[in-house]
Amino acid sequence: MNDVNSSAKSAADSSLSPAFSALFEEHFAYVCRSLRRLGVHEVDVKDVSQELFMTVMLRFGEYDSSRSARAWLFSFAVRFASNYRRLARHRLERLDVPDPMPSNPTDLLEARDLVLRGLARLEFDRRVVLIMHDIDGFPAPEIAAELGIPLNTVYSRLRLARADFRGAVGVRDP
Template sequence: MVQQCLQGDTHSYGQLYRRHQQRVRSILYQLCEPSSLDDLVQEVFLRAWKGLPKFRQTAKFSTWLYRIAWNLATDQRQASVQRRNQLQSLTEKSSTQQQALDLMDLHYQDLVQRGLANLSFDHRTILVLHDLEEVPQKEVAEILDIPLGTVKSRLFHARAGMRQFLQQQGVQL
């Protein structure tokens, strides 16, 4: 199908989109703000379409596509941190700021989402890709361009962090 896409066959690209869009959506949902999810999914596939001529035929298309999704999530996270830092510098650090953070916490009604939010971005990424999306560790290492040992270490620490959060919330494991 990739070869057909390279020859300009948009129907084949539509098939690739239908095959992979749910996994891309799921990965982005776990890593980014849900409010911009549709736009982010479209951006991943737009970047993939534009970058298809550079795709190495020796790699799996899904691995390459999930790497694009991860890169986009990383870009979004950095932009979000910059916006938050700018906002914090414009507002007073007072009890109203703490109340705003408390209201944001109420927004996350799903316990798993709240647990993921407490993890570092690296740990959350590993947990989402491996445990939630069931991407094999070796492929996670390829997507994130890190050694397999680092994947295993981060996965161990991410699970420990999630376990600790759930226990603090009163969940019996």
């Protein structure tokens, strides 16, 4: 296990149910990726993820195991990222801290950065639907249920988000 979540993991192991510990272990990295995609700055991802899992721990008894754990956690990520963005205007501007990447980034890292920049330019509600559908692979009906919006709204946001994303990264419509 890496240093990113080792202290939180040890705290989870000492006082929590095996089910929550398993959920944390299996989905911590996914939650971090989701928060990045939703606009949380790299330097804040660890802190926001740990706050998110503290809330998940308190609400773990409400989890319906017939639902997707990833979708449930993503709904928390959406709320936490939304709060992060809302409160960001009240924070002092941070200097850009580059991701800890190799000095010669590979094509994969360049593509990742392009995707993150493209996602950052999307309207938040559209970004959420695009990430859930095109990146995380959730079906539209599950997205609608998880976000509490009509199915046609999911399809509309997805269509608009794809068009906006293509424009943001400089790709022409097919």
